Amino acid sequence: MTDRDGSSERRTPAARDLRLVIPTLAVFAATWVAGAVRPAEAAAVGVVLAVAAGVAVLWSVAIGTRPGPGTRAQLDRTALAVLALACAVGAVAAGVQAARVHALAAHPLIESVGGRTGVRAVVTGFDRPVRTGGVMVPVRVEVTGSGTSAREAQLDVVLLARNGWSGLPPGTRVQASVAVLEPRSAGEPPALRALSAPRVTGPPGWTGRVPAAVREKLRTVSDRALEGEAAGLLPSFVLGDEGGVSTETRDEFRASGLAHLAAVSGANTTYVVGAVLLAAAALGVGRRGRIVAAGVGLAGFVAVVGPEPAVLRAAGTGAIGLAAMGAHRTGRPLAALGAVVLLVALLDPSTATGAGFVLSVSATAALVVAARPVALRMRREWMPDTVADVLAVCVVAHLATLPVLAASGLGAGPWALPANIAVAPAVPLVTVLGTAAAALGPVWESGAVLLAAACAPALWWLDTVAGFVAGLPGSPPVTPG
Missing domain, CATH: 1.20.1280 (Monooxygenase)
Known part of the structure; x- marks a missing residue:
């Protein structure tokens, strides 16, 4: 056939x-x-x-x-x-x-659990707000202690902080006094609590400065184009930048099982790549040209969002999905996905068993296995083949992650599954248009404002569903304020 x-x-x-x-x-x-x-x-x-x-x-x-x-x-x-x-x-x-x-x-940090010490570290990702106030900053500790007691040993940890730590681009080298907290469970690294403002000892490279500039510009664009909570939700969904989202709204998204939408995963790359393929096909570009365009779009996505570990993992799995779409084959891409999973699991076990990586793998595996058959079933006389292909990619990738969300607890509450199904049509729209606005903002702010404004109906729907589901019986409580 x-x-x-x-x-x-x-x-x-x-x-x-x-x-x-x-x-x-x-x-x-x-x-x-x-x-x-x-x-x-x-x-x-x-x-x-x-x-x-x-x-x-x-x-x-x-x-x-x-x-x-x-x-x-x-x-x-x-x-x-x-x-x-x-x-x-x-x-x-x-x-x-x-x-x-x-x-x-x-590791020397373990010896300091429950006490204080000095650290020299490098920021590995953007900060995120926490419920109790302040921010959570991912850092890689390189030196523990000071003076003659300083010991070199690398360890990726999370640092809880308040004054002076917000907005540090990835790659920034800092020195600070910290309190070492008890690990949440055996086999996990301890968390740190900053006792002082960071003393910057080294500026970030361009891989940190460019994404930081993109984030700042998208905040400006969102403030111009959108009103209310929508202005903070767009950077959150596109770049994982939750700084402009109120605590109550973040709690509503957690209670409704939609908090994972603020995390960059393989599904995000799938939506972006699918949109590029659709645009290239509409312009009459051949198959090879479409694949090249999608590859460029994937690289641009990494540049816009930032080369954090989670983004690179999502891009890697997305590249395998891209190979599957381009070749219309499932054997080699699925084998390649298995090889990537094996390699990551062996080199970085804590990452491989994390919910973010499993979400990326689930979305990509579903794309490789099911996107093509679903697209064939969705095709109609009145629907162009490329539209059916992209719709199949979005639907399959989104639905494939729902069991992982339920099993990991990210989809908490009895209404998480219907909530995710309800917002499924809006998520690709916000991801694609929002990513385009983030990429366009530094060079043409007015055009980016138009793209951001086009996200308003979808953002309203996402916020409405989250608020409605969070208020249903059985959902985790949401504390106002």
């Missing part, structure tokens, strides 16, 4: 797509187990998995030496090979997690 553009639906057998699924699940399971136990026990888990991998390899070799292997023997060898790979990568994951937990326990 061939679709309208001549590509065959049978080009990508589903069986090939699942080769890395079991190893990927094994990595996640081993990482979770190793993070919940002591380092010695985690190392023991790794040893058991390594032995199991060796047994599976020997068993597979033994089957291969039998006369007349046949189809059954080939299937057995394939199953054993997958089992061996799953156990091997699981062993590596358990070992990496054990080493991470051991290194965390030996």
Whole structure:
């Protein structure tokens, strides 16, 4: 069977797509187990998995030496090979997690839990407001202590602060006195509370200055184009900049299960890439040209939002989805997604098990597997093929993240699922037009104002749904003020 553009639906057998699924699940399971136990026990888990991998390899070799292997023997060898790979990568994951937990326990900040110390650090992301006041700043501590007691050791932590810490671009190097707080759970790094204003010891590079300038301009554009809460909601949805959103509105979005919309994920990149593909197709650009344009749009998205770790992860998974849309194949992109997940899980276990990364992977996997079939079913005589393709991308990516939100607690409350379904049509509109306004603002503010103003109906709907759902019985309480 061939679709309208001549590509065959049978080009990508589903069986090939699942080769890395079991190893990927094994990595996640081993990482979770190793993070919940002591380092010695985690190392023991790794040893058991390594032995199991060796047994599976020997068993597979033994089957291969039998006369007349046949189809059954080939299937057995394939199953054993997958089992061996799953156990091997699981062993590596358990070992990496054990080493991470051991290194965390030996970090000098741990010795200062409950006390005070000086730190030298670099800001790794933009600050976000917290419910109790002040901001939460992601930093990478490089030196703990001062003078002869200073010890070099890197650790990514969250710093809670008030005066002087808001608005520091990523890449800014600072020095301050901090209180080291108790970790929320075993295996997690401690949080810091600033006891002094930051002393800037090094300015940010252009990778921090450019996104900071874009954020400041989008705030100006939003204030000109929108009124009320909408003026603060647009930067929040597009750039994760919640500084202009009132505490009550943030609480309403959390209570309704919509707070995740303020986090940049793979879904955001999907919407942006889909819009670029649609625009390029409307201009008559060929397939290769559309893919190039979408790649440029993806790179521009990273430049506008900022090269924070979450943004780079979202862009990486979005690039795989872009490859799937361009090739109309699911085998290679899905295998590439599995390889990326395995690599991230092995190099950075805490990131791989975080809700943000899982959201990005879920959106991209759904795009690779389901966007094409859904688009084919959505096509009608009155609907252009490119419109159906982009609508399918947006719907599939959004719906695929709902189970992850429910499981992670980000979609808290009994009404989170219907709330997310209700706002599904508005989210891509705000993301695409808002991102375009953010990119256009530094060079043509008046044009950016027009794009931001076009987001007003969608922002009103998002705010209305959040307020309505937050007031329903069973939703978490919202404290006014």
